[in-house]
Amino acid sequence: MSNSLTTPGIVPARLNPDAYAEQFDDLYPDYDPHEAMVAADRCYFCHDAPCITACPTEIDIPLFIRQIQAGQPEAAARTIFDQNILGGMCARVCPTETLCEGACVREAAEGKPVEIGRLQRYATETLIQKNAHPYTRAPSTGKRVAVVGAGPAGLACAHRLAMHGHDITILDRREKPGGLNEYGIAAYKAAHGFAQAEVDWLMQIGGITLRQGWTLGADGTLADLQAEFDAVFLGIGLAGVNALGLDGEVVLGARDAVDFIAELRQTEDLSTLPIGRHVVVIGGGMTAVDAAVQSRLLGAEHVSMVYRRGRDAMSASDYELSHAANEGVKIITNAMPIAIHANGAVREVEFAYTHAGETGMEPTGETFRLKADQLFKAIGQTLVGAPEGVALDGRKIKVAADGSTSVPGVWAGGDCTGGGEDLTVTAVAQGRDAAESIHASLMKSGA
Amino acid sequence: MANLTTNFIGIKSPNPYWLASAPPTDKEYNVVRAFKAGWGGVVWKTLGAEGPPIVNVNGPRYGAIWGADRRLLGLNNIELITDRPLEVNLREIKQVKRDWPDRAMVVSLMVPCDEESWKAILKHVEDTEADGVELNFGCPHGMSERGMGAAVGQVPEYIEMVTRWVKQHSRMPCIVKLTPNIADIRKPAEAAKRGGADAVSLINTINSITSVNLDTFSPEPMIDGKGAHGGYCGPAVKPIALNMVSEIARSPETADLPISGIGGVTTWRDAAEFMTLGAGNVQVCTAAMTYGFGIIKELTAGLSQYMDQKGFTSVDQLVGRAVPNVTDWQYLNLNYVTKAKINQDLCISCGRCFAACEDTSHQAISMSPDRVFEVIDEECVACNLCVNVCPVQDCITMEEMPKGAVDPRTGEVVGDYGNWTTHPNNPMAKAAE
Ligand SMILES: Cc1cc2nc3c(=O)[nH]c(=O)nc-3n(C[C@H](O)[C@H](O)[C@H](O)COP(=O)(O)OP(=O)(O)OC[C@H]3O[C@@H](n4cnc5c(N)ncnc54)[C@H](O)[C@@H]3O)c2cc1C
Ligand SMILES: Cc1cc2nc3c(=O)[nH]c(=O)nc-3n(C[C@H](O)[C@H](O)[C@H](O)COP(=O)(O)O)c2cc1C
Ligand code: SF4
Ligand code: SF4
Ligand code: SF4
Numbered sequence: 001m002s003n004s005l006t007t008p009g010i011v012p013a014r015l016n017p018d019a020y021a022e023q024f025d026d027l028y029p030d031y032d033p034h035e036a037m038v039a040a041d042r043c044y045f046c047h048d049a050p051c052i053t054a055c056p057t058e059i060d061i062p063l064f065i066r067q068i069q070a071g072q073p074e075a076a077a078r079t080i081f082d083q084n085i086l087g088g089m090c091a092r093v094c095p096t097e098t099l100c101e102g103a104c105v106r107e108a109a110e111g112k113p114v115e116i117g118r119l120q121r122y123a124t125e126t127l128i129q130k131n132a133h134p135y136t137r138a139p140s141t142g143k144r145v146a147v148v149g150a151g152p153a154g155l156a157c158a159h160r161l162a163m164h165g166h167d168i169t170i171l172d173r174r175e176k177p178g179g180l181n182e183y184g185i186a187a188y189k190a191a192h193g194f195a196q197a198e199v200d201w202l203m204q205i206g207g208i209t210l211r212q213g214w215t216l217g218a219d220g221t222l223a224d225l226q227a228e229f230d231a232v233f234l235g236i237g238l239a240g241v242n243a244l245g246l247d248g249e250v251v252l253g254a255r256d257a258v259d260f261i262a263e264l265r266q267t268e269d270l271s272t273l274p275i276g277r278h279v280v281v282i283g284g285g286m287t288a289v290d291a292a293v294q295s296r297l298l299g300a301e302h303v304s305m306v307y308r309r310g311r312d313a314m315s316a317s318d319y320e321l322s323h324a325a326n327e328g329v330k331i332i333t334n335a336m337p338i339a340i341h342a343n344g345a346v347r348e349v350e351f352a353y354t355h356a357g358e359t360g361m362e363p364t365g366e367t368f369r370l371k372a373d374q375l376f377k378a379i380g381q382t383l384v385g386a387p388e389g390v391a392l393d394g395r396k397i398k399v400a401a402d403g404s405t406s407v408p409g410v411w412a413g414g415d416c417t418g419g420g421e422d423l424t425v426t427a428v429a430q431g432r433d434a435a436e437s438i439h440a441s442l443m444k445s446g447a
Numbered sequence: 448m449a450n451l452t453t454n455f456i457g458i459k460s461p462n463p464y465w466l467a468s469a470p471p472t473d474k475e476y477n478v479v480r481a482f483k484a485g486w487g488g489v490v491w492k493t494l495g496a497e498g499p500p501i502v503n504v505n506g507p508r509y510g511a512i513w514g515a516d517r518r519l520l521g522l523n524n525i526e527l528i529t530d531r532p533l534e535v536n537l538r539e540i541k542q543v544k545r546d547w548p549d550r551a552m553v554v555s556l557m558v559p560c561d562e563e564s565w566k567a568i569l570k571h572v573e574d575t576e577a578d579g580v581e582l583n584f585g586c587p588h589g590m591s592e593r594g595m596g597a598a599v600g601q602v603p604e605y606i607e608m609v610t611r612w613v614k615q616h617s618r619m620p621c622i623v624k625l626t627p628n629i630a631d632i633r634k635p636a637e638a639a640k641r642g643g644a645d646a647v648s649l650i651n652t653i654n655s656i657t658s659v660n661l662d663t664f665s666p667e668p669m670i671d672g673k674g675a676h677g678g679y680c681g682p683a684v685k686p687i688a689l690n691m692v693s694e695i696a697r698s699p700e701t702a703d704l705p706i707s708g709i710g711g712v713t714t715w716r717d718a719a720e721f722m723t724l725g726a727g728n729v730q731v732c733t734a735a736m737t738y739g740f741g742i743i744k745e746l747t748a749g750l751s752q753y754m755d756q757k758g759f760t761s762v763d764q765l766v767g768r769a770v771p772n773v774t775d776w777q778y779l780n781l782n783y784v785t786k787a788k789i790n791q792d793l794c795i796s797c798g799r800c801f802a803a804c805e806d807t808s809h810q811a812i813s814m815s816p817d818r819v820f821e822v823i824d825e826e827c828v829a830c831n832l833c834v835n836v837c838p839v840q841d842c843i844t845m846e847e848m849p850k851g852a853v854d855p856r857t858g859e860v861v862g863d864y865g866n867w868t869t870h871p872n873n874p875m876a877k878a879a880e
Contacts (some may be wrong), residue, residue, distance in 0.1 A: 034517070041515030044838050047798030049817070109795040109839065224797070 005277070005301040009373050011254065012274045014299025020270040023297040026191045028092075031122045038252045040068040046105055051116060054103035054419060055428040057084035058066045058159035060114055062101060062121055076123035077244070078134050085159045085432070086152050088128050088198050089181050090425045092189045095286075097319040099425070116380055128197065133204035138165035139305035140207075143442045146171060146229040148216050151179020152424045153235030153414025155202060156191045156431030157438075162207040164439045169229070169311055170208060179237055181424065183262040187292040187299070222387035226409060234390070234397065234405070234412040235431055238422070244282065249377075253346035257281060257378035261367035264294055278376030279303045280349050282337055283378030284314035289321065292329040303329045304370055308336040335368070336361060337353035344374050356446050383416050393418045403434030411438055449754035451762050454488065454643040455727045456620045456705050458578040460551040462716065462747050463762055467709050468493050468555035468581060468624075470512050471740075473529055475539035479546070484740035485747060488551025490648075490730060492623075493528035493583045494536055496558040496568060501530045507668035510657035510677060513875035523657040525668065525675055527589045533571070540574040543546045551621065557583040559596050560605060562612050569617040579620035581645075582613060584635070585651025587628050587678045597651070600626035603638035625649040625691075627684075632691040647695065647731060648707035650688045652678020681733035686710030687869025689724055693773045694831035696725025697802030713742075715749025722762065723769035728806050739777060745874060777867045784827040784854050784861045785845040787822045793842040794820060800833035800843060808832050824855045842859070 004012045015023070030038060043065040051061045059080050067076035080087035096102070096117040104113035126133060143166045147154045150172040158168045173439030176182050181195040203210075216218065216236065225232045241256045243249060253276070267273045273397040275298040281291045292305040305324065307314055310331050314321065327329060335351040349372050352363035383396055391398045391406035396418040413430030420426035451462040465471050465488040466481055467729025473492035495501055505525055510523040529536060537675055544552040554577045558564040572580055573724035584600030591598040597604045606623060623634060623639035627650040636647050640702050642699050653674050655664045666674030689847060695701045698713075712718050713734040717876025721729050734742055751763075790801070796818040804812040812833060822833075822843075832841045848854060869876050 047802040
């Protein structure tokens with residue numbers, strides 16, 4: 001195969017075979033110990049530090065950075081994992097610019113925050129790479145908990161419950177655990193098989209059984225789980241996607257961005273993954289950015305990301321957007337798709353410019369067309385498969401602050417619930433907190 | 448451009464920067480490189496008596512402490528005096544002095560504590576036509592175990608005796624180099640003066656162990672599992688050296704004794720500070736060992752720019768300028784009242800001032816829920832801790848209260864100068880004149 005950037009259509013191997021490994025390598029390589037010392041030295045050890053408050057899992061950031069300064073990154077890792085057992089993945093994927101680093105006093109002072117994310121990665125790496133698991137289980141309680149979904153929420157919940165001495169079964173419809181860590185996150189953020197390495201490391205706590213290929217609804221009901229287990233946690237994420245609502249949406253070349261990304265993440269040899277010459281991505285969130293950037297990395301010549309509102313309304317952070325722009329993605333705002341022009345396969349997408357009007361975004365009357373051999377839809381994921389009887393709040397599962405749902409004995413957390421942003425770190429916090437609530441409830445009920 | 452030419456006890460040099468007696472001055476090769484770079488003079492690495500040369504350890508001789516980015520803050524060494532044959536050193540000294548007549552060439556000496564040994568070495572040094580000698584009574588390790596170096600420097604009577612021998616048996620200017628490993632630095636300085644010394648130089652290195660290896664449980668630098676204390680120098684020792692220099696400069700007994708300031712001089716500013724506290728010139732070792740001889744360009748250009756800005760035309764005008772302002776605690780003005788003040792525009796809300804004052808001082812800083820930090824004048828004792836811990840320069844300042852104002856902490860009116868000697872709480876108070 002000798003394709004190039006300009007080969008028409010959707011084809012594999014647009015790049016030199018050696019180029020892929022480099023293209024999809026770690027965005028930020030690890031600090032070496034000296035770099036970590038210098039970066040750690042910038043932390044002021046703030047009183048009642050604002051960065052802690054800005055972290056959804058409330059990691060004691062000044063403490064762990066001080067532990068790095070004091071030459072014990074393993075102790076720093078322990079401080080991180082105490083609050084966030086997926087601290088390794090979070091260090092790679094958190095939009096730190098809007099979380100801890102956004103709140104760092106040095107961001108306010110000089111626009112150069114302490115590099116908390118990279119320091120967190122440096123610290124967590126010391127235990128994960130050694131495959132040293134720092135926690136042990138409490139004596140067995142004899143209680144059994146079902147955790148549905150092996151994503152960040154489910155994993156955090158399961159780990160915390162296992163630590164408290166309960167026996168956990170994680171059930172997931174997919175083949176591999178990790179949820180979107182394995183199937184969603186951009187490849188260059190979780191390079192070198194980190195998602196599975198982290199799950200393996202986490203599982204060393206013991207007491208967690210994984211049941212793969214099991215779909216709630218199809219292979220069993222909530223009632224079945226309630227009969228078998230003392231408590232149930234739902235961390236099923238958002239398994240559905242929104243549609244554009246255009247005629248001819250189901251056509252060769254048009255695809256949900258999350259499916260494309262999942263396929264990309266599961267492709268061993270990326271030179272075999274076909275990609276268009278002209279790629280159009282519709283959406284303004286992290287999924288749209290990741291689809292667009294990774295299209296470029298695969299060798300698409302022209303990639304446009306089109307969003308119906310203004311840049312301010314995009315859920316992707318400024319940092320993500322500038323990363324996309326640096327990778328050569330053209331970002332078009334205030335334009336909504338009105339037609340897909342196909343000829344057996346997608347050929348062009350037509351857009352109307354929009355402005356904010358009384359009824360929301362209204363077309364200005366001006367339109368334009370973008371060439372497209374491939375169209376990725378990234379306009380949001382939706383909850384599907386929420387078990388009957390569990391009350392919803394809008395389009396997500398309704399939960400109290402402790403993660404309990406309307407059904408006694410059933411808790412939920414992560415993207416499938418409202419409250420907090422749909423982020424890995426938020427899912428971890430919610431899974432962990434639900435675990436504490438489940439634990440309290442199981443120990444109280446005594447029986 | 449200010450004139451940096453220096454005349455220190457009759458020894459002239461184009462600038463006040465000499466390399467201290469140490470590895471940078473151990474041989475012709477180094478010293479010539481230093482002179483080419485622009486150094487004003489050297490004190491040659493300490494020579495010992497005739498006979499088989501000293502031996503050094505063959506493992507590490509330095510230990511150090513560093514800042515986070517490996518900036519070297521303090522250096523420790525267990526090196527002894529020169530380990531090269533005496534005749535070689537003497538020949539090289541003579542050659543270099545001949546080739547570089549405008550530079551200061553002082554020879555450091557350390558021989559056993561008997562008159563004959565000193566007499567013998569002095570004759571050799573005179574033959575080199577060096578400008579003067581420096582008596583090394585400071586080296587705190589190794590040589591002191593053999594009754595030399597700091598072992599002499601810690602006994603004022605010995606200092607006086609040896610200095611007298613040196614002045615009797617030679618016409619060269621004589622500088623006595625003092626050890627800081629002593630309770631009162633004025634005593635050895637006075638002894639040197641009584642013995643006839645033309646000047647003192649200080650400080651030599653401070654007894655130290657830089658760190659302990661927590662795997663082998665041996666002090667660093669480690670030689671085959673063991674360590675011996677070494678001598679500490681570099682930026683970390685400067686405050687100690689400044690104080691000792693000022694003590695000698697302001698003591699009536701030694702006020703007229705010229706001082707060569709040593710200890711942590713790293714930039715022109717350090718040199719200027721030593722000189723304002725009474726040093727007629729400075730000697731540098733660690734900074735040169737860390738960065739090489741090239742720093743002399745910054746040292747000279749910096750000092751001359753500063754002097755131009757201040758309108759000083761020669762270094763003498765700088766020497767001793769701060770000495771009258773060094774006083775005893777009992778004479779400090781207790782009616783000088785200041786309050787910490789936080790500049791809210793500069794404050795980045797880190798809360799360090801709050802933690803410091805709340806946990807360890809006077810509970811004089813308030814913190815609001817939205818992280819605004821303010822000084823409570825009613826509680827502030829003006830200790831300056833917050834100023835020192837604040838990461839933002841000039842964000843917290845000390846503001847003097849005007850005379851006649853009421854200090855909200857004490858309720859007392861800020862009055863005229865008044866010190867402890869006349870304070871009502873002082874049982875020994877003298878009535879105000
Ligand atoms: C493309 C993309 C990029 C992203 N990038 C980032 C990023 O850079 N940083 C960041 O913080 N967040 C990012 N996110 C969001 C983040 O991945 C999610 O917020 C997070 O994974 C949510 O965790 P979760 O456990 O709630 O759900 P998921 O990770 O979605 O896990 C849910 C799990 O439940 C399983 N499941 C679903 N339905 C069933 C069922 N009926 N029966 C059994 N199992 C079921 C799924 O197979 C899956 O394993 C990204 C999301 C996407 C889509
Ligand atoms: C490795 C080393 C060897 C030294 N050897 C001598 C010496 O032989 N004679 C001496 O008088 N001082 C010696 N010193 C002390 C220095 O001359 C100087 O007094 C001291 O280092 C303080 O100055 P600094 O802070 O600029 O280094 C030595 C210092 C070092 C670091
Ligand atoms: S806000 Fe920044 S400087 Fe302060 S503790 Fe957190 S990371 Fe350190
Ligand atoms: S000067 Fe001392 S007492 Fe006053 S506010 Fe600062 S730390 Fe507190
Ligand atoms: S230490 Fe300085 S910057 Fe930090 S809160 Fe106090 S005044 Fe503000």
